[in-house]
Amino acid sequence: MSRQSIPTVSPLRPGARLTRTGDSTAAAANDSPLRSACARLRWPLPALLTWATAWGLFTTLQQxxxxxxxxxxxxxxxxxxxxxxxxxAGHSRWxxxxxxxxxxxxxxxxxxLHGLAVPAAGLGSTVAAGGVLGELPAWAWLVPLALFLLAYPLRAWHDAPFFPTPSDALEGLADIAxxxxxxxxxxxxxxxxxxxQALRRAYPSAQLQxxxxxxxxxxxxxLRCRWAHIRRGxxxxxxxxxxxxxxxxxxPESMAHAAAKARQEMRPGSWLVSLEFKAPGLRLHAVLQREDARPVWVYAIGPAPRRG
Ligand SMILES: C[S@@+](CC[C@H](N)C(=O)[O-])C[C@H]1O[C@@H](n2cnc3c(N)ncnc32)[C@H](O)[C@@H]1O
Structure with missing residues (x-):
């Protein structure tokens, strides 16, 4: 489907039941105790543990x-x-x-950076590779890590990593919401x-925050969105x-919390829109599903309007 083509919109029938199929809670229910125990480790602990263990194994075997x-x-x-x-790593592919x-x-x-003995063509033989930096103190590795954590504090990891919305992801949203x-x-x-930016394309006259x-x-x-009011918090x-x-x-793990917050705080007639992940328990108004693109879940806040 080209960028210009009309996105497929699947309005939910009034009264249709929302299912939680595919979300982390439902998936966790079918898990083995080991899988659920693993999934409970707070991110990024599983990654750090695995990387450290892999390095430990590698150096021990070499020694x-x-x-x-x-x-x-x-x-x-x-x-x-x-x-x-x-x-x-929980139920997340990435x-x-x-x-x-x-x-x-x-x-x-x-x-x-430092040069290593790298595997040569034949198994078991190695060649020395020179690194571009030569020898740096071991703590030098903490500098990029500290910069990364500054840019991307752990608290933000719990809800979502940095993944941007594609520019055309919300095309057609204004027609359904x-x-x-x-x-x-x-x-x-x-x-x-x-x-x-994607929201601005969909709603050019809106006040964006x-x-x-x-x-x-x-x-x-x-800097990128001077027309929007953006704050840290x-x-x-x-x-x-x-x-x-x-x-x-x-x-996915944040969506139950987001749905509860929306139910509690947002006024009837407003919208909660989620790229890719469903918000359990809210009234699904439509799903914007473009070919080869993440779905856009559009939830109407408040009770369904009476018919007839
Ligand atoms: C997947 S990115 C999405 C970025 C942007 N909304 C977009 O669609 O292009 C999620 C962002 O949420 C931020 N984030 C995660 N938890 C947050 C929190 N509790 N408060 C504010 N921002 C948070 C992360 O730092 C990250 O930049």
């Missing part, structure tokens, strides 16, 4: 005289199994991949402002009552 290629294979297998095969690729990525980066001119729209967890926990992201979003601490629409692109 025991195991060939680099075999040690690599063992560490890769450990990371891959932990990330994609055990449920350690978290699974982060867990799985952490070791090979950091190994490659380390080899690039009409708003008056100057309507107030909040992007809760606005990141770098991509969601705000964003709230973002990470201060560098908030600052960059303000916790989206859960701010009331959603004054908004005609709240837009979210968060995590």
């Amino acid at each position: 025991l005289g195991v060939a680099t290629a075999a040690a690599m294979a063992a560490a890769l297998l450990l990371g891959g199994t932990a990330g994609l095969g055990t449920g350690l 978290r699974g991949w982060i867990v799985a690729v952490g070791f090979p990525l950091s190994w490659g980066l380390h080899a690039l 009409p708003l008056p001119a100057r309507a107030r729209i909040l992007d809760a967890g606005c990141g770098l402002g991509h969601g705000l 964003g709230v973002e926990w990470s201060w560098p992201l908030r600052w960059l979003a303000s 916790d989206m859960w601490a701010q009331s959603w009552s004054g908004h005609d629409m709240v837009y979210l692109f968060q995590r």
